[in-house]
Amino acid sequence: MKLIIQIPCKNEEENLPTVLSELPKEIPGISVIEIQVIDDGSTDGTYDVAVANGVDHIVRFRRNRGLGNAFKAGVENALREGADIVVNTDADNQYPGKYITDLVQPIIAHQADIVIWDRNPTKVPHFTRVKRQLQGLGNYVVGTLAGHMMPDSVSWFRAYSRESLFALNVTEQFSYVIDTILQAHKKWLEIAWTPITINTPTRPSRLFDNIRQHIKKSTANIVRVYAMYEPLKTFLFMSLPFFLIWWVWVIRYLIARSAGSGDGKIQSLVLSAIVIMIALNLFSLWVIGDIIAKNRFLTEQNSGMIKKMKFGKTKREEENGY
Numbered sequence: 001m002k003l004i005i006q007i008p009c010k011n012e013e014e015n016l017p018t019v020l021s022e023l024p025k026e027i028p029g030i031s032v033i034e035i036q037v038i039d040d041g042s043t044d045g046t047y048d049v050a051v052a053n054g055v056d057h058i059v060r061f062r063r064n065r066g067l068g069n070a071f072k073a074g075v076e077n078a079l080r081e082g083a084d085i086v087v088n089t090d091a092d093n094q095y096p097g098k099y100i101t102d103l104v105q106p107i108i109a110h111q112a113d114i115v116i117w118d119r120n121p122t123k124v125p126h127f128t129r130v131k132r133q134l135q136g137l138g139n140y141v142v143g144t145l146a147g148h149m150m151p152d153s154v155s156w157f158r159a160y161s162r163e164s165l166f167a168l169n170v171t172e173q174f175s176y177v178i179d180t181i182l183q184a185h186k187k188w189l190e191i192a193w194t195p196i197t198i199n200t201p202t203r204p205s206r207l208f209d210n211i212r213q214h215i216k217k218s219t220a221n222i223v224r225v226y227a228m229y230e231p232l233k234t235f236l237f238m239s240l241p242f243f244l245i246w247w248v249w250v251i252r253y254l255i256a257r258s259a260g261s262g263d264g265k266i267q268s269l270v271l272s273a274i275v276i277m278i279a280l281n282l283f284s285l286w287v288i289g290d291i292i293a294k295n296r297f298l299t300e301q302n303s304g305m306i307k308k309m310k311f312g313k314t315k316r317e318e319e320n321g322y
């Protein structure tokens with residue numbers, strides 16, 4: 001079995017050598033371990049450091065494309081290189097490489113398609129309070145959408161089986177972690193968790209320049225993902241208060257009219273017309289959202305088949321006939 005450990009990098013010349021030196025050289029059940037760096041438009045010596053340290057594969061972008069695109073390009077290259085398992089880790093040495101040995105075991109044993117490092121995110125002492133709370137909220141929303149709570153659904157430090165990478169699609173630049181875990185649930189992929197104690201950060205986060213940005217990005221992501229996966233709940237529930245107000249105003253007008261003072265309630269009638277238009281608009285968004293969700297399902301099925309045809313079978317798959 002071939003394992004490719006991929007490390008997305010944005011200006012990581014300082015920490016990359018330590019991270020590379022701590023990656024496991026041998027893992028039971030794995031015959032080949034290769035390292036892949038995704039140099040996402042780094043302006044420092046990341047590329048040279050990767051070459052000097054003998055990294056096996058380097059995917060390099062001239063301009064910064066962001067983590068989602070980097071992950072996607074890295075996965076494509078890893079599949080092309082025949083990876084049976086892809087592990088995604090951090091370049092700032094926050095995630096001790098030694099844990100990778102445990103991380104891949106459930107995939108080797110065919111017990112899981114995806115294994116996620118559980119950081120116990122609401123308890124990590126060196127996360128800021130806001131970061132802990134946002135991670136907790138994100139985890140709660142993802143758990144609600146998936147139908148059951150998970151220990152750390154917003155962790156992007158994961159091991160993926162080749163088969164799961166055919167099935168999963170990255171559609172979001174930033175929230176692909178949330179999106180992929182929900183896709184995994186919808187596609188009946190098995191997820192396992194391994195606990196991890198993370199190192200103290202060697203530098204401030206590159207993904208969140210400040211707390212305001214963190215809150216803005218996280219909230220927008222959660223809302224977008226929620227609306228995408230649950231158009232019914234989102235738009236139908238949003239439209240309900242407007243339907244209710246409409247009824248109240250219409251009944252109020254009808255009562256006044258039957259009592260002979262309907263003329264004085266014309267404003268209520270006008271407002272009720274506006275409110276019902278809002279309600280109907282939200283209602284139609286649900287219908288459209290539901291149709292789009294069905295379409296996405298079909299498109300994703302096709303994309304999985306195309307990936308299989310494009311990247312072919314690995315040696316192991318050919319030998320075992322699956």
Ligand SMILES: Nc1nc2c(ncn2[C@@H]2O[C@H](COP(=O)(O)OP(=O)(O)O)[C@@H](O)[C@H]2O)c(=O)[nH]1
Nearest residue numbers: 008009010040066067070090091092205206207
């Ligand atoms: N490809 C790519 N990687 C990035 C980008 N921003 C951060 N990273 C990498 O993503 C990983 C996580 O970033 P980090 O700043 O450690 O975020 P944190 O662990 O959430 O605090 C690191 O390996 C970074 O080098 C980016 O724009 N593109």
Ligand SMILES: [Mg+2]
Nearest residue numbers: 090091092094
């Ligand atoms: Mg980090």
